[in-house]
Amino acid sequence: xxxxxLLFAAAIAVSISTCVVITxxxxxxxxxxxxxxxxxxxxxxxxxxxxxxxxxxxxxxxxRGHAYQLFSPLPYVLHIFWWRQVRxxxxxxDRKAIRILVRLxxxxxxxxxxxxxFRIARFFFRSKWGGLLVALGVNLLPQLRYLHAYVNAxxxxxxxxxxxxxxxxxxxxxxxxxxxxxxxxxxALAGLAHAKYNVWIIALPLFIFFVFxxxxxxxxxxxxxxxxxxxILIPALLAGWFHxxxxxxxxxxxxxxxxxxxxxxxxxFEGAPISQGKSVRGRIREVNGVWTSATGYxxxxxxxxxxxxxxLLAGTLVxxxxxxxxxxxxxxxxxxPAVHYYAVGLAVLLFTYLILALQPELGIQGRLLLxxxxxTPVLLWGLDQELRRVPQCxxxxxxxxxxxxxxxxxxxxxxxxxL
Amino acid sequence: MRHxxxxxxxxxxLSLVAGAIFVVAYPTVRVFKLREHRPSVARxxxxxxxxxxxxxxxxxxxxxxxxxxxxxxxxxxLYDPTRTASQQFVLLNVTYRIEPNPPSLTRLDLKLLxxxxxxxxxxxxxxxxxxxxxxxxxxxxxxTSETPLERSVFLSGGRYELxxxxxxxxxxxxxxxxxxxxxxxxxxxxxxxxxxRVVYAPAWVPFExxxxxxxxxxxxxxxxxxxxxxxxIEAK
Numbered sequence: 001x002x003x004x005x006l007l008f009a010a011a012i013a014v015s016i017s018t019c020v021v022i023t024x025x026x027x028x029x030x031x032x033x034x035x036x037x038x039x040x041x042x043x044x045x046x047x048x049x050x051x052x053x054x055x056x057x058x059x060x061x062x063x064r065g066h067a068y069q070l071f072s073p074l075p076y077v078l079h080i081f082w083w084r085q086v087r088x089x090x091x092x093x094d095r096k097a098i099r100i101l102v103r104l105x106x107x108x109x110x111x112x113x114x115x116x117x118f119r120i121a122r123f124f125f126r127s128k129w130g131g132l133l134v135a136l137g138v139n140l141l142p143q144l145r146y147l148h149a150y151v152n153a154x155x156x157x158x159x160x161x162x163x164x165x166x167x168x169x170x171x172x173x174x175x176x177x178x179x180x181x182x183x184x185x186x187x188a189l190a191g192l193a194h195a196k197y198n199v200w201i202i203a204l205p206l207f208i209f210f211v212f213x214x215x216x217x218x219x220x221x222x223x224x225x226x227x228x229x230x231x232i233l234i235p236a237l238l239a240g241w242f243h244x245x246x247x248x249x250x251x252x253x254x255x256x257x258x259x260x261x262x263x264x265x266x267x268x269f270e271g272a273p274i275s276q277g278k279s280v281r282g283r284i285r286e287v288n289g290v291w292t293s294a295t296g297y298x299x300x301x302x303x304x305x306x307x308x309x310x311x312l313l314a315g316t317l318v319x320x321x322x323x324x325x326x327x328x329x330x331x332x333x334x335x336x337p338a339v340h341y342y343a344v345g346l347a348v349l350l351f352t353y354l355i356l357a358l359q360p361e362l363g364i365q366g367r368l369l370l371x372x373x374x375x376t377p378v379l380l381w382g383l384d385q386e387l388r389r390v391p392q393c394x395x396x397x398x399x400x401x402x403x404x405x406x407x408x409x410x411x412x413x414x415x416x417x418x419l
Numbered sequence: 420m421r422h423x424x425x426x427x428x429x430x431x432x433l434s435l436v437a438g439a440i441f442v443v444a445y446p447t448v449r450v451f452k453l454r455e456h457r458p459s460v461a462r463x464x465x466x467x468x469x470x471x472x473x474x475x476x477x478x479x480x481x482x483x484x485x486x487x488x489x490x491x492x493x494x495x496x497l498y499d500p501t502r503t504a505s506q507q508f509v510l511l512n513v514t515y516r517i518e519p520n521p522p523s524l525t526r527l528d529l530k531l532l533x534x535x536x537x538x539x540x541x542x543x544x545x546x547x548x549x550x551x552x553x554x555x556x557x558x559x560x561x562x563t564s565e566t567p568l569e570r571s572v573f574l575s576g577g578r579y580e581l582x583x584x585x586x587x588x589x590x591x592x593x594x595x596x597x598x599x600x601x602x603x604x605x606x607x608x609x610x611x612x613x614x615x616r617v618v619y620a621p622a623w624v625p626f627e628x629x630x631x632x633x634x635x636x637x638x639x640x641x642x643x644x645x646x647x648x649x650x651x652i653e654a655k
Contacts, residue, residue: 037617179431222428222432226428226431226432226435229435229439230431230435233435233438233439233442236438236442237438237441237442240442240446244446244449247450248449248453248483
């Protein structure tokens with residue numbers, strides 16, 4: 001028993017170390033990543049002052065064409081803390097050295113992300129070894145290693161979304177809401193309110209489901225109000241001040257995050273007269289809304305061949321149906337309310353996941369992971385359950401899991417070779 | 420103590436009520452404060468429409484009124500009462516100014532302001548791609564070897580700093596930028612530097628004008644195509 005525990009601890013340590021080593025190699029070897037200059041400007045700004053950034057602070061450099069002052073400092077908090085400790089040891093003119101040094105602050109995020117995914121996977125697979133293999137496979141996704149290896153707000157946003165998804169799953173699985181749950185939900189929503197808006201897609205179902213469960217499970221009015229009020233008030237107090245700042249920035253006719261900056265960006269970097277078509281295309285991709293952003297990001301993969309997209313779509317449908325069947329048969333009464341939400345999330349996830357896993361080069365497509373990554377273990381669990389139903393497939397389970405991990409590891413090794 | 424034992428959640432509930440009051444009251448006060456000048460600016464905007472004015476100088480502290488003025492068809496030109504020199508209004512051809520504390524409308528005599536010296540600490544600035552900070556956004560000024568940028572300003576005796584935000588387009592040769600400031604037709608300062616792809620900090624040219632000063636000409640040229648976001652002259 002003790003030997004098994006030690007073996008498992010060693011396996012966890014090796015898995016986390018593998019992720020950390022790959023992330024470090026990426027951080028050292030990748031060149032200038034998408035918008036990294038803007039993210040670095042945020043880190044530098046908050047390295048000097050705790051005041052929220054304004055347009056004046058983001059006036060020069062690559063930030064000029066963007067609206068990064070509308071981002072919360074919270075997703076950068078580890079980078080900011082790290083930068084404050086090490087900035088005395090690096091030449092302020094050596095931008096490459098600064099970039100690589102600041103990138104290392106993403107390693108704790110990578111470790112935490114591993115841990116959250118592991119907890120979700122273990123929860124579903126009811127086996128620590130199964131959970132570990134799934135967590136390792138998911139965390140070895142080359143695009144995720146890339147996101148953790150450069151300075152950005154997406155990595156922390158995915159982590160916050162994962163924590164929210166974890167809470168949501170606990171609520172779905174029948175854990176009755178208590179005062180503690182209300183505080184956790186409030187803190188998770190507050191964290192998400194500081195994250196990039198793409199992941200807010202998780203916040204709404206979490207809040208709605210929490211209210212629903214509290215209402216149904218709690219008979220007393222006062223207790224209902226207390227729990228729901230706590231879950232609302234914590235994010236209002238912890239994140240409201242930031243959104244008031246964003247409102248102030250937007251209310252005075254500044255350049256908006258998603259409305260005007262495309263023109264300014266072209267003016268800044270191209271200097272040429274602005275093409276209406278280019279501007280419109282830019283707006284579709286960068287608009288400041290959850291749904292339009294999510295669909296807009298998919299527009300970036302519009303260049304894929306039609307047959308490829310159709311194959312992905314078919315795979316998504318089959319995978320989603322398999323998962324839904326698995327849910328419905330296992331615990332129909334508790335799962336059914338959540339199944340519809342998962343169907344949407346998982347369909348998008350599988351579609352996204354396959355594209356990302358097959359992306360030959362690292363790039364901005366990694367953002368597609370936002371919000372959907374936490375549901376990967378659920379998806380795999382659903383497929384696992386379906387395969388288990390067929391006796392002939394049982395023997396395939398271990399090689400499939402090992403193959404999944406091996407495929408991701410190979411992807412990283414090939415990417416490192418290309419860097 | 421007995422009270423808390425009977426109602427263990429009393430403190431929790433009181434905190435919730437206090438927090439809810441704060442969460443509602445604080446943003447309400449803040450938003451009302453942002454909009455405190457709204458009625459008076461609305462009156463001034465109507466007066467400007469009657470006068471057929473299409474631009475007005477607006478203090479930075481009254482920025483929240485920008486959308487209101489834009490809706491009325493008036494372009495606000497933001498200024499900082501402590502830093503913006505009067506010649507700025509001549510440069511941007513603004514004939515009306517809204518004064519802060521209390522808000523009031525003043526008509527500007529551009530002929531008089533044309534020869535008003537720039538006091539130490541004040542500056543004049545022209546921003547091409549974002550002339551008024553908010554929309555409309557325009558392309559930056561295109562600088563070639565044939566089309567230099569020329570501007571006339573009035574400089575009295577004193578020390579000045581010229582800053583220039585200039586860049587070049589990707590996959591194009593790096594241009595060399597030449598800056599010439601002449602006072603009364605005589606060259607005063609000449610400087611050359613290489614433009615960068617992205618402006619990380621403005622280029623900087625200090626110079627001194629001997630009293631009594633006079634009409635100065637700023638001429639900026641480039642060896643190949645470059646673009647200017649903005650230029651600024653600050654009196655020291």
